[in-house]
Amino acid sequence: MIINHPLLGPRDAQEFVYLGDASLIGRPDGMTEGAVDAFHDYLYLRDNPAGEHRELWYHEQGDRSWLVVTRNTVTHEVVSVEIARDVARKMGRSK
Amino acid sequence: MPEHRLKSLTPLGHDKPKTTTHGPITITEIVDVALASLAIRRDQAKAFTMAATAIGIPLPEPGHYKANSTYRAFWLGPEQWMVEAPFASHEDIVAVLRPAFGATASITEQTDAWVRFDVVGSDLPTMFERLCAFDLRRHGSGSSTRTMIEHLGCYIVIHSDEKFSVIGPRSSAHSIDHALLTAAKSAF
Numbered sequence: 001m002i003i004n005h006p007l008l009g010p011r012d013a014q015e016f017v018y019l020g021d022a023s024l025i026g027r028p029d030g031m032t033e034g035a036v037d038a039f040h041d042y043l044y045l046r047d048n049p050a051g052e053h054r055e056l057w058y059h060e061q062g063d064r065s066w067l068v069v070t071r072n073t074v075t076h077e078v079v080s081v082e083i084a085r086d087v088a089r090k091m092g093r094s095k
Numbered sequence: 096m097p098e099h100r101l102k103s104l105t106p107l108g109h110d111k112p113k114t115t116t117h118g119p120i121t122i123t124e125i126v127d128v129a130l131a132s133l134a135i136r137r138d139q140a141k142a143f144t145m146a147a148t149a150i151g152i153p154l155p156e157p158g159h160y161k162a163n164s165t166y167r168a169f170w171l172g173p174e175q176w177m178v179e180a181p182f183a184s185h186e187d188i189v190a191v192l193r194p195a196f197g198a199t200a201s202i203t204e205q206t207d208a209w210v211r212f213d214v215v216g217s218d219l220p221t222m223f224e225r226l227c228a229f230d231l232r233r234h235g236s237g238s239s240t241r242t243m244i245e246h247l248g249c250y251i252v253i254h255s256d257e258k259f260s261v262i263g264p265r266s267s268a269h270s271i272d273h274a275l276l277t278a279a280k281s282a283f
Contacts, residue, residue: 007157007158007173008157008158008240009158009233010230011228011229012228014228014243015228015242015243061241061242061243061248062240062241062242063157063170063171063172063173063240063241064172064241065172065173083173085173
């Protein structure tokens with residue numbers, strides 16, 4: 001599999017490690033009301049789509065950036081690759 | 096103060112850098128380079144770039160390498176570079192860079208963490224395609240990247256079609272040397 005790194009271009013998938021669903025970026029605030037339930041959902045509940053899936057990948061043997069890879073789990077097509085930091089900032093995170 | 100007459104050892108453990116030749120390939124251990132990593136601190140990008148320009152450190156684009164008369168640099172990751180300077184004049188490289196950058200950058204001395212081999216010869220991609228997954232034929236001179244050689248994370252700098260540098264962990268200097276020579280023997 002080839003992952004098209006947004007900064008470095010096409011790179012072999014063996015340079016990357018996989019973390020999991022990209023929803024892991026949205027870590028709940030542990031100090032708010034209902035934090036226990038929010039953390040339960042954050043830790044244990046995942047969608048398991050047959051189709052497009054957003055995933056976190058780490059370029060461990062490259063520039064060590066975190067990426068959000070949108071991949072089709074049926075066809076294995078890589079639809080888009082973004083820098084995870086940019087995705088998190090778009091969601092309103094400060095860093 | 097006592098006078099020490101200690102001899103420094105090269106990464107491969109000799110008193111002089113090692114050079115190996117196989118066919119058209121020459122592999123040379125390089126020891127006259129001081130290294131430091133430079134990272135922009137948060138919200139300091141503008142001041143950092145001005146400081147780098149003032150002291151003459153090039154800041155290459157992602158996946159690239161750039162040199163000027165004193166400093167050479169390659170890209171490590173977003174907002175992060177490795178700077179090379181002559182060891183003779185920059186042995187304590189952080190002390191030289193710190194006044195220029197002040198609080199705009201995080202600077203870490205890297206000189207003794209790495210071993211650098213310069214590989215010179217013709218048709219180098221034939222040798223390197225046996226070593227790493229990085230597609231060298233797609234990337235010309237001035238490219239630089241980190242990739243895996245054997246099991247080691249190494250930087251590859253392409254100076255020209257006939258000269259590459261491999262910068263890898265110093266504690267694995269012998270393994271890298273062996274991997275390079277094995278690939279050269281396999282290719283030529």
